[in-house]
Amino acid sequence: MRALTALLRRPGHRSGAALPSSAASEEKHRARIKFGVTFALVAAYFATPASASTGAPVNPWVALAYLAAGVFFILALRGLSSPATSRTGNRFGMIGMLIAVVTTLITHEVANVVEIGVAIAIGGIVGFVIARRIAMTSMPELVAAFHSLVGLAAVLVGWAAYLNPGSFGILGADGIEPVSKVEMGLGIAIGAITFSGSVIAFAKLSGRMSGSPILLPARHVINLGTLAAIVVLTALFAMAGPAETMPLIIGLTVLAFLIGFLLIIPIGGADMPVVVSMLNSYSGWAAAAMGFTLGNTAMIITGALVGSSGAILSYIMCRAMNRSFISVIAGGFGADESAGGGEAKEQRPYKQGSAEDAAFMLEQAEKVIIIPGYGMAVAQAQHALREMADVLEDKGVEVKFAIHPVAGRMPGHMNVLLAEASVDYDKVFELEDINSEFAQADVAFIIGANDVVNPAAKTDKSSPIYGMPVFDVDKAKQVFFIKRSMGGVGYAGVDNDVFYMDQTMMLLSDAKKMVEEIVKALD
Amino acid sequence: MDFISILSIFVLACFVGYYVVWSVTPALHTPLMAVTNAISSVIIVGALIAAAAADVPGAKWLGLLGIVLASVNIFGGFAVTARMLAMYKKKEKK
Numbered sequence: 001m002r003a004l005t006a007l008l009r010r011p012g013h014r015s016g017a018a019l020p021s022s023a024a025s026e027e028k029h030r031a032r033i034k035f036g037v038t039f040a041l042v043a044a045y046f047a048t049p050a051s052a053s054t055g056a057p058v059n060p061w062v063a064l065a066y067l068a069a070g071v072f073f074i075l076a077l078r079g080l081s082s083p084a085t086s087r088t089g090n091r092f093g094m095i096g097m098l099i100a101v102v103t104t105l106i107t108h109e110v111a112n113v114v115e116i117g118v119a120i121a122i123g124g125i126v127g128f129v130i131a132r133r134i135a136m137t138s139m140p141e142l143v144a145a146f147h148s149l150v151g152l153a154a155v156l157v158g159w160a161a162y163l164n165p166g167s168f169g170i171l172g173a174d175g176i177e178p179v180s181k182v183e184m185g186l187g188i189a190i191g192a193i194t195f196s197g198s199v200i201a202f203a204k205l206s207g208r209m210s211g212s213p214i215l216l217p218a219r220h221v222i223n224l225g226t227l228a229a230i231v232v233l234t235a236l237f238a239m240a241g242p243a244e245t246m247p248l249i250i251g252l253t254v255l256a257f258l259i260g261f262l263l264i265i266p267i268g269g270a271d272m273p274v275v276v277s278m279l280n281s282y283s284g285w286a287a288a289a290m291g292f293t294l295g296n297t298a299m300i301i302t303g304a305l306v307g308s309s310g311a312i313l314s315y316i317m318c319r320a321m322n323r324s325f326i327s328v329i330a331g332g333f334g335a336d337e338s339a340g341g342g343e344a345k346e347q348r349p350y351k352q353g354s355a356e357d358a359a360f361m362l363e364q365a366e367k368v369i370i371i372p373g374y375g376m377a378v379a380q381a382q383h384a385l386r387e388m389a390d391v392l393e394d395k396g397v398e399v400k401f402a403i404h405p406v407a408g409r410m411p412g413h414m415n416v417l418l419a420e421a422s423v424d425y426d427k428v429f430e431l432e433d434i435n436s437e438f439a440q441a442d443v444a445f446i447i448g449a450n451d452v453v454n455p456a457a458k459t460d461k462s463s464p465i466y467g468m469p470v471f472d473v474d475k476a477k478q479v480f481f482i483k484r485s486m487g488g489v490g491y492a493g494v495d496n497d498v499f500y501m502d503q504t505m506m507l508l509s510d511a512k513k514m515v516e517e518i519v520k521a522l523d
Numbered sequence: 524m525d526f527i528s529i530l531s532i533f534v535l536a537c538f539v540g541y542y543v544v545w546s547v548t549p550a551l552h553t554p555l556m557a558v559t560n561a562i563s564s565v566i567i568v569g570a571l572i573a574a575a576a577a578d579v580p581g582a583k584w585l586g587l588l589g590i591v592l593a594s595v596n597i598f599g600g601f602a603v604t605a606r607m608l609a610m611y612k613k614k615e616k617k
Contacts, residue, residue: 066568073562074539080547080555083611090554090604093562097597104571111577119574119587123594130595131602139553139607146560146600149592153566156589160573164582167572179526280556287563292529294572298565300529301536306559308540313552405549412552419550419610430549 063297065103070301072096077305083425100298108167136420137377140276140409141205147279148198151260154191154286155253158184161293162249168294175242180293185234185249187289189256194282196260201275204264205409211269219266220330226259267328269409270451274317274328276410281310313411320405320431322457322467350486353505355517358480361505362388363522365442365478367398369434371471372414373407375448375484379511385447386421388515391522400437401428402471404452435472444476446498448511450483454496479504482511554607561600567593 073096079089110116134142161184165171170180203209216222230252237248267275288303290296318325362368370389376382389399401423407414418428438444446453456463457470473479479498485508486499498504507514547555570593573586 069565070536073565074543076558076562077540077543077547077555080551080558082548083551083608086551086554086608086611087605090558090601090608093558093604094601097562097565097601100565100568101571104568105575108572108575110575111583115587116571116574116590119590120594123591123596124598127595127597127599128602131599131606134603136607136610139557139603142599142603143553143556143560146557146596149596150560150563150566153564153570153589153592153596156585156592157566157569157573160582160585160589161569163585164573164576164579167576167578167582168569276556280559283563284559287566288533290566290569292533294569295529296568297529297532299568300533301539302562302565304533304536305540305543306563308537309544309555309559312541312544313556316549316552403550410553410556412550412555415550416553416607416610419607419612422610422612425550425611428550 059107062103062107065099066296066298067301069096069100069103069298072099073298073302073305077309096298136416137380138206139416140272140413141202143410144198144202144205144276144279147276147283148195148202150283151191151194151196151198151279151286154283154290155188155195157290158188158191158293159249159253161290162245170293175245178238181238181245182234183289183292185237185252187286187293188249188253189230189234190282190286190289192253192256193260193263194279194286196257197264197275197282198260198279200261200264201272201279204269205272205276211272213268214265216262216266219262223259223262226255226262230255230259263329266330270406271321271328272409273406273411273413274314274321274325277310277313277317278329279310281307281314284308284310317406317411320469321465322469348500350499351505353480353507355507355509355514356521357505358507358514359518359521361478361480362392362397362443362445362518363395365392365397367400367437367441368392368443368445369400369402369438369441369476370445370447371402371404371449371453371473372418372447373404373449373452374409374413375450375482375511377408377413377417377448379448381447381512381515382417382421382423384512384515384519386418386423388519388522389423389427391519395522399427400434402431402434403428404431404449404469404471407449407452431469431471435469438472438475441476442478444471444473444479445482446473446480447482447515450496453498456495456497473498474501477503480507481505482507482509482514484508484510551608551611554604557600557604557607561597561604564593564596564600567597 072092076089076093076096079085079092130142161168161170165176170176200209204211233248233252233255237245237252240248264275284303284306287299288307291299291303314325318328370385372385376385392399401418403414405411415428419425451465453471453473454465455470455474457465457468460466479501481498481504483506486506499506567590570586570589573582574590577583
């Protein structure tokens with residue numbers, strides 16, 4: 001191992017030959033020399049002194065390996081453009097990670113391989129077991145929990161780099177280089193925000209904490225003040241001499257943990273898709289900041305990818321709710337009772353039906369569009385729903401699924417649940433692709449969704465959800481609305497005119513039970 | 524590497540990310556989050572560097588802890604993504 005390490009550390013010296021091999025048996029090594037010679041020309045290009053500024057020798061092959069890891073991560077995301085290529089994409093991601101880890105291990109003199117191996121094994125087993133056992137309906141909280149781990153890992157790495165700058169190659173003549181300190185400070189701050197924010201998001205999503213917003217008085221002042229303090233501390237930390245940095249970095253870390261917590265507690269359950277995507281983005285920026293500190297291309301590329309991915313998802317979610325990002329972040333949505341349906345409305349008449357009625361109508365229909373929402377996930381009704389769709393299709397009914405971008409608690413949540421119930425993904429459509437079809441549909445079957453079909457979003461300017469794109473279920477000939485009871489309204493706290501339309505039949509029951517009864521009645 | 528080259532890589536990667544992510548089909552947004560989560564754990568590289576050095580014990584233990592956390596994410600993230608993606612199938616028409 002030592003010999004190999006020494007070889008790799010000498011810049012530009014035949015080093016390519018040994019790159020992919022961690023078990024450096026001499027024979028293998030020789031076999032690869034040919035390979036290495038072929039690449040020598042390429043190497044010449046990369047052997048430019050990239051290390052000029054820090055003075056530490058950077059092996060071009062190492063840099064190339066990290067770059068390759070970054071490219072594999074890009075391919076991993078690219079694969080997700082279609083379900084057919086997605087599995088290959090995921091494998092590319094794993095290869096990229098393997099390259100990054102192996103490259104790091106063989107290019108650093110590892111003091112104790114056993115310790116590192118044990119650490120990876122512990123984490124790996126825990127992660128693998130969780131991934132296998134988790135229910136698909138709990139995916140949002142799992143993702144939130146994973147984000148918190150990335151955040152915390154970023155904080156730990158930042159601190160480790162602060163305590164041992166020598167091994168990270170960021171030690172200048174006068175302590176740690178100021179640029180590195182800024183990057184480090186930002187990395188720790190973003191990581192800490194990601195961690196505490198994700199912990200709150202996790203608690204809210206998993207029901208360990210109430211989903212309703214918690215509003216502190218003067219919270220905007222507190223939050224902005226804390227953010228400003230973090231920026232100031234980062235600047236001071238960068239400029240401080242080696243002796244006086246410790247209290248600054250401690251203050252920075254503590255404040256960043258605090259602001260992550262403060263930022264998420266006022267945000268309500270319905271805005272969680274945005275929060276989860278936003279934290280996704282933050283975990284990327286934290287990785288990128290650490291990548292800057294280490295001058296590591298794999299980390300920078302990944303950080304930028306993940307950061308922009310999360311940002312785009314947040315944007316898509318905000319657009320689907322017709323809300324600005326700022327208003328989501330400011331929080332408090334769903335707590336404000338005075339907006340919209342605040343004034344006590346008189347009881348309006350609605351029609352209630354039974355499973356038999358619904359089954360009869362569904363059988364007669366030519367085209368049925370099913371709109372699932374978070375309620376379906378809560379009731380775990382996706383399997384029963386697929387069974388219903390299968391029975392209907394056997395009877396010659398055309399069945400399609402319509403998914404709103406903010407249905408569920410995270411982007412794409414409903415798609416995963418339907419996929420879990422093995423609904424063919426060709427039958428699942430996005431809002432803009434299917435909305436024109438409601439006019440030709442005989443039945444719109446709403447299960448566990450509410451705000452996403454509320455016509456108030458199109459007509460009522462005073463409604464908090466005004467402007468949000470919604471499904472035109474009122475155009476369908478018949479609407480079935482599965483809902484637990486007439487009491488509760490959606491997360492926006494708005495009454496829904498769909499309940500009271502002539503063609504609507506309310507099916508008041510647990511979603512799963514109701515669908516199972518319909519299936520029984522269909523036979 | 525000097526700051527400007529790193530910054531160039533970063534900015535270009537942001538653009539790549541922008542275009543690649545917009546091409547992801549909305550049906551796969553949940554697997555997208557899971558896989559981005561897994562790959563952002565490439566931060567394990569930093570943790571490995573910290574844990575590899577024996578000279579500063581504090582930094583080493585922080586590094587080891589960082590490795591554990593990042594490994595949970597790497598294995599968990601890729602495994603859960605694979606599990607989800609395996610479910611997206613086109614049914615064979617009988």
